[in-house]
């Protein structure tokens with residue numbers, strides 16, 4: 025019997041996607057022995073303001089560019105599922121893809137505020153979580169309320185590599201060369217990135233922009 029496909033999930037605003045996303049994802053694929061990763065381009069992070077958030081279409085297009093020629097599949101599946109909260113998305117995922125196994129990936133900035141996410145302990149019980157070090161956030165992540173709870177569930181990357189031999193909750197802390205890139209810095213340097221990317225489509229009303237065809241995880245090889 026062949027082993028289940030092991031897929032990493034990196035949720036994000038991707039406003040816009042940048043080389044740091046690509047690099048941390050490739051690093052996680054390697055460190056955890058993942059077969060692939062899906063980027064879940066969020067319709068809207070529940071904890072982030074809507075102001076300044078580019079249309080989903082532009083964020084997905086930028087994500088596709090960043091993911092080129094890598095085992096990374098950008099998707100707007102939360103838009104299709106109608107979910108905003110990660111706990112709801114992941115509950116649907118495990119029902120929808122029973123033959124896959126998933127690992128939730130996130131940067132240390134998200135571990136620092138993970139205790140503010142809806143049903144964060146339920147997320148932790150749904151699948152292992154791997155946290156990638158991020159400059160400026162590692163100390164806050166280590167002392168965060170969620171990390172206090174996670175301490176007893178720490179495992180090594182090697183234990184994720186041994187497919188089928190782990191169960192959630194499980195937390196892996198991944199250390200590597202710090203990557204200083206951020207979407208905030210890109211927006212500061214180029215506030216019009218989405219307009220430029222959408223080109224002639226830029227005047228199409230948002231509701232029509234959202235009728236674009238998304239890559240669906242089912243289409244993944």
Ligand SMILES: Nc1ncnc2c1ncn2[C@@H]1O[C@H](COP(=O)(O)OP(=O)(O)OP(=O)(O)O)[C@@H](O)[C@H]1O
Pocket residue numbers: 034035036037038039044045048129130131132133134156157158159203204205206207208209
């Ligand atoms: N340079 C980085 N190092 C480690 N993790 C990162 C890095 N950039 C993004 N991430 C992680 O990737 C995921 C998606 O990030 P997101 O789309 O919010 O980008 P961002 O650069 O953090 O954006 P913003 O600056 O707008 O907050 C999050 O889990 C985030 O922690």
Ligand SMILES: O=C(O)c1ccc[n+]([C@@H]2O[C@H](COP(=O)([O-])O)[C@@H](O)[C@H]2O)c1
Pocket residue numbers: 034035036037038064066068069070071072108109110111134140141142
């Ligand atoms: O479910 C929540 O309560 C929740 C709160 C904050 C962030 N998230 C998710 O965290 C992921 C990272 O978001 P971001 O904006 O930091 O890139 C993205 O998938 C969000 O939907 C989820």
